[in-house]
Amino acid sequence: MEHTAKRIKLSLEPTIEKITIDITKTGHEIYNTDLSLSEQLVRNVDRVWRERGDWKDITEEGLQRELTKCRNNNDTNATVTSPTHSIHDGRNEQRSPQEDDMSNKETAILDQGKLRDSVISKLYFAKCEIDVALDVINILATENKSNEVGTITAGGGDGGGILTGTSSIATGLKSTISGGLTDTNNGIGGNHNLVLPPGTLHATYVSKPNPIEKAQLEQAQLTLGLKRMQQKSAANYLKKSAASLKKLVDHEQSFWDEAVHLRSNHWLMQASSNSSTGEVGISINYGFKDAGSPFTEISQGEMVRSYQGDAENVKQKVQLVLPHNISKRVHVTIKQNQMGLSKSQSESLLGLEAGEETNHTDHYPSTHETKIDTTQRQLVDAQSTVYEAELFSRILSEAQVLPNNIQCEDDCVMVTLDGQIDILIQKIQLYQSQHKETTPAPVQHLISHTIEMTLRLLLIQRHRFNLWKSRTRLMSGQRKTQQLLNSIGDTTSLPGSSTGLPGNTSLISNPITSGVISTGSNITSSNSVSSGGGGSSNTPIISHRTVGSVSAGNGTTPSSSSSSMSRQLTGSGAHHHTSTGEPTSDIPVLAPVISMTRFWILFDRIRKVVHRTVDPLCGETGLGLAVHFKSQHVFNNGPHYFCDAYPYYGEMTSSIAINVFKGSSLQFALNQSGTIIATLPGNVVTLSSVTEFEAFLLREINLICLHMVCNIANDMIRRSSVYKRAKLEERKAYIWQVDEVDEILYGAVKTTVTAEDQPKWKNIHVHLNKTTTKQNYPAYVLQFKERSYMTHPTELSTTINHGEHHSRKHQIAKRFILLSQWQDADMDGTKPLHTFRNMVTTMIQELLE
Template identity: 25%
Template sequence: MAAQHSDKRIKLFLERSIERLPFDITDKAEEIYLPDGDPAEKLKRKIKIISDVAGEKFDEFTENLPSPQDQLDENAESQESTTQEEGASKDQSQGSEVAVAATTVNVVANTRVTSPQGIYAKLWHAQGEIGIALDVLNIIISSYQATGTGGSGLGGAGSSGPGGLSISAPQNGIPSVLPPGSLKCEYVPKATQSTAVQNANDKLSLGSKKHHLKNAANILMQGAQKLKRVMANEDQFWAEALKLRKNNWCIVSAKSGGGGGYHANRMASASQLFVQYGFRDVGSLFGDRAYAELIRNHSMTKARGIQLNIPNKTSKVIVISLARQGQPHTHESRSSKFKDSRTLHSQILNAQTTLFDAELFQELVNEARSMTNSVSIVDNEIFLPINDELELKIAYKTPAEEDTTSTTELDNSSTSIDKSKDARRLEGTADIFRCAMQLIQHRRHRFNIKERTDSFFKSSRPGGGRVAGSFGQIQQTLQHRPTAMLSLTLQSLQYFSFSKKIHGVICRVTRTLRQSWWEPIRVHSVDVKSAPGGASSVLEASSISAVSAVASSVASTAAAATQRVTNHGMGSAVTISMGTKTPAVRFVLRSHPSPCVILQLSDRPPSPITHVAEFERILEEELASRAIQRICEVLNSVEKWSDKAPTMQSPNFVMDIEKRCVGVFVIPAKQSNGKVPLHGSTANVLLEIHMKAEAISLTLKCNQGERTTSSRIYFEDYQLVNTGIFANPQSNGVHPHDGDNQPDNAHKARTLEGFRQWLQDRVLATLDLDTKPSK
């Protein structure tokens, strides 16, 4: 065995380890090395490197390694076997340990183990290898101590060869596993490098250092430029955000609970900012999202540093139109004008307008569904019939380009010539009611705030009837509160349509009086709005018109929505006067429960009149009655009827039950000159007035015994012949005596004396007492 082992030689060359490279150099050119650290730390670091490099295949490297439990069992068996061999030497025991370790590795079953068990197995395997290495080092050290005691260093006496050392069996050393003389150690010193090599290495290190410094400088430069851009972007971002705040927009963060729950139902970080443009803080109960996210704009071709992520991207508004029944709705109200979206402020304003109109349309749809009228809802349009002639359409749509162009063309009179007067009036009325609805919605928001405040203070007081903290119940109560916006609008439009018809009737009836009567005809209208238990408020008296009716209806609608009282209707007190000595005709326009006219007459009770034709007939009768009464007074004021019959008695004209002017003339007896007709002694004269839209006529009937004569005269004859008012008729089709279009010289030409003389001549001509009546 000794000869066999002596044939095998193991050479072990020991060299110094490679020099560590410095990781940095100080300003004084001093190299800085990383510290070695604790051995335990090194072991952990190396184990981590092994596991990271292996990754998921770590088990494949350790599947043939033993598990810790199997190794413990086999260690116990080996210990028992060593104790039984008491005569074995210590060298044989170490050999058995190495054999046990080798057999342990070979008999391990091919079982997959976990990562920690694999690490334990590797450590156990390494322990056996370390044992062999320790044996080698022990032999080297013991041999050096045995032979080199007389010299210093490894190259002392006893060494075989230059710088060598022959190993012999140790006398008092540690027993070795291998037989003596099988290991030899030779020390080979590292060759010194030449100056050229050292210079080349230094140049290489210096160039590498410069290269790394250049890369580091580039990295620092790029970081500085990036930081500069970030600072510029942040300055622009916060400058625009501050500009929004100066425009009184509320900016909240996601951390405060503002925009996180209202932005696409996604998780928002605390650094995100939102602009609140809704009406929740001012009393709105609308549940739509009203938060626009402020996003930093990182694009290269950017005009501003902020982008808005607005939920209400589709701009829709409410458009109201009035049209005749059976005609298309071509004339719409002016929709809310959208701002130019080039600025953030205008974008938020457009989104706010869309949100407000969406809430308003939802309120209108909810009310329309609860109405009993023939209201139809198709998609985003509400059709509401006003009466037999008009229909209201409320649409929630995207404003088209033609709508905006029509609103601009409406302001220019030269471009709106093709529109009829009625169409422009309907379009203006629709615009007024759209503004009125928006005003009512704003006031409802204010009322909601007031109701919340009252409910809160009521719940805070002892015995207030509510439990403190029931704000959710109060809000739910407010949300289910009924609205009356659409019904009030319907009532106002019905009143507007009815008052417009009444206005047309008054214009037609008083037109002939304005052009024929010698006294001024004046129509006064006073808008009356009364609340239950309160005094009526009277506006300034003005001529009746459709615009005043619309203004009064809108004002009453807004007041009813603000006060939240039962609307007892809108009204107008109208007075038609035919001079200072004639009793005026008075009536009242009411809108509740339905549009009607109540005449204030002495000979009939004040009953409501809902039909326009019936009102026109009664008004013509009343005006005719007052006109014939005034004509009776004029005829009674004639002192001398004819120079040819000075003894003829002046009759006393009175109005009979049929509202005719009746007078009896006493004609003198026959004279010899033949100038007085021989027809009898008395003559009955009846005057009956007819009020028509074309002209006012007066029928004269004369009964003289058996002879009856009748003639019909027109009030316009005298004025047209003498004044020439209608010599140049207007080309626009408007009657010259309608409202303010009455000529200035009309009242100057028509006087009481002239009318009296003209009427006297017509009566005498009927009696054949004057053959040439004066004009």
């Protein structure tokens, strides 16, 4: 039976569906790249090489034996015992003798590279044949009868069909095809329906026709729609993630910017972690431990991130956790206490009125008024609160061991000075409303703020002293340093309880020391003096006075030297403690402030006494007085060794100079111990109270005025004709003299009518009494008492020196001059318009005439 050759045309094309593996930033899809056939074959060969590597042991003898065994089997073309042997048997049947020789040579040589390349090429052609044959069989199977299909199925093995056979369907198919091709003539083991003439099968590629425009448009719309939806979803997700990331970056940037800003302001910072959240923060130390503070209160805060605020609110981004979140400060109030004193007895001190109470809100010139950021302000407030807490703790501990007149409570310390001034030290909470007060503070609050500042500066000096002790221990090997440390350690007295301070070892040297006070002179002093008009026997008296002394020879008056005060304060006359001063082991805070306030009160009283005493003698009709107040704090800036100068505090000293134009002067020195030193030419007087100072000053002013009157009178008498005609031994009776004990000026004037008449003598007594005008202003009255006697000048001089007057009184007359800046015309009927010297000259001229 002759078969008609049929030509079958197969069209193969790759699929258009591609798998998307990624999308670029611009929205383009990246597809999975298909491997070429050669690449796929290489991958399969590598897998076969790894899984079935036993093919290398196949030999020609072994294949022959397997072939003979298979032919002798009853079921020749059924199953094959080994798939690997079956595949190689089929290949051996189609292999030419030349190929067998080549294979034997390759096996003998064992060149694995060439062997691998040959296997790959042969497997490639075999796969192509199997693929084409499988397609042909599927086409023919759909057109043949059922019995023919059954025959085909039986020829493929007993596994369930051509398309749905077992895992060895490829092997069975290959055997069936081989049998049909080789045994066509004899018909043994072949299938006549599947026999195809050689050259029938051809593999050609035909391109798929292009789709119509509508299909292309719909496909493009569908693709673009899917891409747009996917890109929109991805864009929304990316935007949301970017916004969250930006917020996180902003919070982190704000946190570190604030940390850098705080570090630029020299805050001590170190890293810290929160055990509960695991978040890393920054610990900030705002205490004064590194500055020498022994205060043990916790002064360490933490700066953490806060995610509650928005991007513009920096305050909520960074949060400070501070132990001292409530601002407190030490507040000082000073007032005058008039308990037990009448209104007439009360005295206004330090510019305070009696019983003054005020509701004035304090205006604190602190860092709260400056425009600084919130974080910085919180740290400054916390640091200020720690400092104020240490200050009040120190004040309270010192107040409990100081003498009486101090009342201590939990948050209040009251100190009473001289029974009239109360200093109230409190620790109060600082409110925000107190920072906005702009009303000028009265004198009372200025004094309070000065005391507060003094307390804070003393605490700073205490810190410096602690640092100095710690650093000085590094030089303890030196003998001088060791002695100083031993002296500090052996001090057991209360800091500040004694007024003696180290001289050369202090940064501020003490210009008024015990050396000045102990400079001796022939002086007698009293305990109390009443400040009435005229003198008193209880007033301190100088045994020898040079001011106003008259030389009988030429009549000149030596001027007082003003340099004695400077010598006593800062010159060679001052005695400084160099090695005898005992340094204290600590720097007190409250005791120096109390001592300073006492000095302040003393100075205020001295100033008022000077004003009341000197004011009437000033002005156009006065003596030409000039009063100078000068502080005598001498800062020792000379070079020192480290152990010779350590942080400490000094005493407040001040000097008062009362100078008369072209006349004498008075010099006074006030120190913090409460003593007043009056320096006179060649003498020094120590006064212990304000009452003594007032009496002494009044006495000296009286003597200065009387000496000025005495000098004017003596000059006029020496130029008179009566004095010139008198004998030398008689001229002494004409000279006026000042009795410094009774504070009276004595003088005598000789008058005669004719040469034959018996001469008459006028005894003149001049007094300077303190009084007041009708307007209650202070004033002085210079009174001249004139008495006539019939006494010889020599006897008059004797009576004057002994203070006895036994002569017969002839007549008494009184003359006076009012000295005041506010003249009262009703006291003498006229208002003088001349100076003091002119008025005295006129008065003496009238007496001489």
